[in-house]
Amino acid sequence: MFWFDKENGDTVFMDQRELETELCDGRKLIVKPDIIGDFRDMPFPNESFYLVVFDPPHLIRVGDNSWLAKKYGKLDEHTWQEDITKGFAECMRVLKTNGTLIFKWNEEQISLKDILKCFNKKPLFGNKRSKTHWLVFMK
Numbered sequence: 001m002f003w004f005d006k007e008n009g010d011t012v013f014m015d016q017r018e019l020e021t022e023l024c025d026g027r028k029l030i031v032k033p034d035i036i037g038d039f040r041d042m043p044f045p046n047e048s049f050y051l052v053v054f055d056p057p058h059l060i061r062v063g064d065n066s067w068l069a070k071k072y073g074k075l076d077e078h079t080w081q082e083d084i085t086k087g088f089a090e091c092m093r094v095l096k097t098n099g100t101l102i103f104k105w106n107e108e109q110i111s112l113k114d115i116l117k118c119f120n121k122k123p124l125f126g127n128k129r130s131k132t133h134w135l136v137f138m139k
Helices: 067-072 080-093 113-114
Strands: 018-022 026-032 049-054 093-106 130-139
Touching: 026 067, 026 113, 049 080
Parallel strands: 049 093
Antiparallel strands: 018 026, 093 130
């Protein structure tokens, strides 16, 4: 949702779903990744990218067919810690040495403090004042 150019040729977009629907306010929602895949098990070799943006779903309590779930996806309420931990490890695996990981998180339902417990690394910097956080890590 935050990309300025969803057709950028230097970017590989990955999501676990492909979706074209209309939201409750009449806007079209199109999720059309280059690759359909799971962030816990990415289909890329080790050290493939200089930059990775990890923007996992941030909601655990949302209706499966709600516009929020359609737009942002949904984490499993029982396995979210393990899923985020695996996803972060995968991001680091596919990053080249000295590569940069941008992590986006909205703490509407899960605090940033709890999310950071899933990582074996501290961010270099990021914003801490809003509900949506952008954190930068380096491999």
